[in-house]
Amino acid sequence: MLSGSAGNAGHVQNSDNQKLKNLYGKLHDDFGDLYTDGKKQTFSSLTARPKNLFFVGGASKNTSIVRKMATIMGATEGNFQVEIPNACALGGAYKASWSHECEQKGSWLDYNEYIKRNFDFKEVDSLKVESKWENYFPAMGLLAKMEERLKHD
Numbered sequence: 001m002l003s004g005s006a007g008n009a010g011h012v013q014n015s016d017n018q019k020l021k022n023l024y025g026k027l028h029d030d031f032g033d034l035y036t037d038g039k040k041q042t043f044s045s046l047t048a049r050p051k052n053l054f055f056v057g058g059a060s061k062n063t064s065i066v067r068k069m070a071t072i073m074g075a076t077e078g079n080f081q082v083e084i085p086n087a088c089a090l091g092g093a094y095k096a097s098w099s100h101e102c103e104q105k106g107s108w109l110d111y112n113e114y115i116k117r118n119f120d121f122k123e124v125d126s127l128k129v130e131s132k133w134e135n136y137f138p139a140m141g142l143l144a145k146m147e148e149r150l151k152h153d
Contacts, residue, residue, distance in 0.1 A: 055070075057087070079128075
């Protein structure tokens with residue numbers, strides 16, 4: 001699964017932003033400060049959602065799995081089921097091509113815009129699902145606390 005990165009907490013409407021703040025506040029009240037991979041998680045890091053999700057590889061052929069993952073991940077713009085052979089390699093090639101173009105131009109290009117300009121989205125199936133991301137948000141606290149208890153060698 002590939003995702004178009006979000007950091008979308010800054011691009012939400014005021015009512016949605018207040019809802020996110022309430023979710024984050026409750027999570028913090030229930031679990032305190034959260035750390036994953038040794039880093040403290042912030043409002044921005046915990047509420048960031050992908051813009052787009054591209055489901056590729058073996059399990060992506062199972063629409064039930066893809067739909068469930070899409071509702072949990074809560075992409076803000078779209079979910080795509082990719083049935084292109086070697087889609088993972090193709091994704092890597094696009095990333096390399098994008099990086100090369102950034103270097104050639106000597107400036108940063110938005111990857112999502114680059115993909116929109118260069119990828120034929122008619123080759124992928126768009127999935128419409130109801131996001132239930134907020135329902136799964138409290139699990140972040142449980143996962144972070146479980147990770148704290150694991151021994152890291």
